[in-house]
Amino acid sequence: MRLSEILGDAKDKGLSQADSCRLPVVTYRKNMESSECNICMAEYEEGEILKILPCFHSFHSMCIDKWISKNATCPICRVEVSLKSPTIS
Template sequence: MASDYEDYCEIWAENAKSIEDEVRASVTFSLVFHVSFIHLPRDPAEDDDEEEDGVAEINNLTESAVEDRDIEVARDRLINEETCQETLEGILSSVRVPSRPLFVEKILSCARAMASDKAFEGYKVLRMHVRICAVVDDDDGDIEEVSESASVAEGASREAIERLEKVQIDEDRLRRQQCLCAICLQEFVVGLQVTRLPCSHIFHGDCVLNWLTKSKACPLCRSEL
């Protein structure tokens, strides 16, 4: 559906350092997400006058916001050419944001600028704020659930969760599949047992269990169990 509304993304660096940062073993980025969505209607002729908490009617559109989220990721994973795309897809998925070029390019641009800026030299935590307003079409499947106030999440059944396959990480799997859990953004290590969804994406067992109690869709591809 054509729309006069466009995705919006604003990013700014926060020049702040805390005593707790100094105990970090390695340099990390801390991305604070402020996310909202404009939902295009399924049918322009529909006119629903109902208004729910956290969802405001704007003509034939609805707008919703999710709770601010703070995501940490290793510095090298975010600025490395080989890992940045997968890493950002995982981060955006974890905050229920579609992985779109505008969002990816702006986050990467800010991260690389901060990593090379002498003003941040010696910082163990590089903090940035990411304000996103994503335009989503209810028919295009860009996003199924943005917040509990905007839609009611439906978790996977116990039977579906119990059927999930357990696999062990080996070097070959790391090379040809995921190298990190898209939910917690921690890297997999050889010998670790993980859980594989029917779509073949893998996650830490505890991470995906917590996820599936709230949603029956894969965090990465949105395939349902």
């Protein structure tokens, strides 16, 4: 018996590329609080494009795009990344 038959079809639990594109972006400046990407562990350089998650953690755009396509959580605090609009009751 194959593992896929036991576990069923594995589905990514990440965001779509369209949703990932909706995350806010900023251009890194040396006076910003965070100085390195916690995914690739490289220091940010002036002018690099970063994406900001709803929990306010920032990452290189390419790094978080790859992560978020598989996992809809922040790699640091594991807060779920949701781009749904809040409902008003």
